[in-house]
Amino acid sequence: MNTTSKDIYILAIESSCDETAAAVVKNGREVLSNIIFSQIELHKLYGGVVPEIASRKHIEKINQVIEEALAKAQMSLRDMDAVAVTYGPGLVGPLLVGVSAAKAICFATGLPLIGVHHIEGHINANYIENRELEPPFIALVVSGGHTHLLVVKDYGEYEVIGRTRDDAAGEAFDKVARAIGLGYPGGPKIDRLAKEGNPDAIHFPRAKVEEAVYDFSFSGLKSSVLNYLNGCEMKGEAVNRADVAASFQKAVVDVLVEHALEAVEDFGFNRFAIAGGVASNSSLRDALKEACEQRNIVFYYPSPIYCTDNAAMIGTAAYYEYKKGKRSGLDLNAVPGLKLGERL
DSSP, X not given: OOOSSSOOEEEEEEOSSXXXXXXXXXXXXXXXXXXXXXXXXXXXXXXSOOHHHHHHHHHHHHHHHHHHHHHHTTOXXXXXXXXXXXXXXXXXXXXXXXXXXXHHHHHHHOOOEEEEEHHHHHHHHHHHHOTTOOSSEEEEEXXXXXXXXXXXXETTEEEXXXXXXXXXHHHHHHHHHHHTTOOSSHHHHHHHHHTTSOTXXXXXXXXXXXXXXXXXXXXXXXXHHHHHHHHHHHHTOOOOHHHHHHHHHHHHHHHHHHHHHHHHHHHTOSEEEEESXXXXXXXXXXXXXXXXXXXXXXXEOOOHHHHSSOSHHHHHHHHHHHHTTOOBOTTOOXXXXXXXXXXX
């Protein structure tokens, strides 16, 4: 355990889906190492993540990425103050691999264990490169499994004000990408193809949930795209994939921007942040940047490496838990359906 200075060093582990990652984070905002082993090429063969295959690959790689993270930081377990790990939400098998590795390290070394919520990690990714950012602010988390709009009240304190009623934004990207023959992962491929298309070529719906103005719904949009493609096939008409990608992406972006900016103004904040894998989408970033500039709102977003799943963001979130004195027991378990704000 580090006792030579007030600096806090945390070894962080992330394995909630198909990235095996480990990082060493100093004082919450300084990343000394951030090692990520991605399984994307492996899962491309199946058009999406296969949980059992992901779990086995995590088992193969977990010790390797931990050792590499420590080596790159030029530190050892003796220099750490705590071990942090994602324990939910996510795929139960992959989560168990990371949680088991973290608990084993803590049992062997006596280091404290800090379980971290995956979505909290994504939000905290904004602190890494934006040293001036502090709560409160509005955050939009958009990824393959989650679409959340929330108030960041303080470090580790959140109020969810909007969520998807059906498909997450990233999930809709993946399904539409598959439908137009782009394959997996869909988000980056649609983003690239959309640059060649006309975003106003096809009108797709923008859903609103009347009784919950900040909530999202992308299932109808996805169905509309599929109906359009089926209609073209039945009529023997050629499909301009770039126009479909651009028009679909614009429909998603329009809804995300509208709801997010409405929340920022309604709650009276002048700071807004995005996070999650879809936060690296160039069209979404550009639209949010323009909208925030028009309203004199300061817009924060992580670099692409901190948008996708990584361990640095878990180390950052854990730092603020550590400072509050929060610890997890060695009975910590994986919780695939863990809700934001829920503590076990």
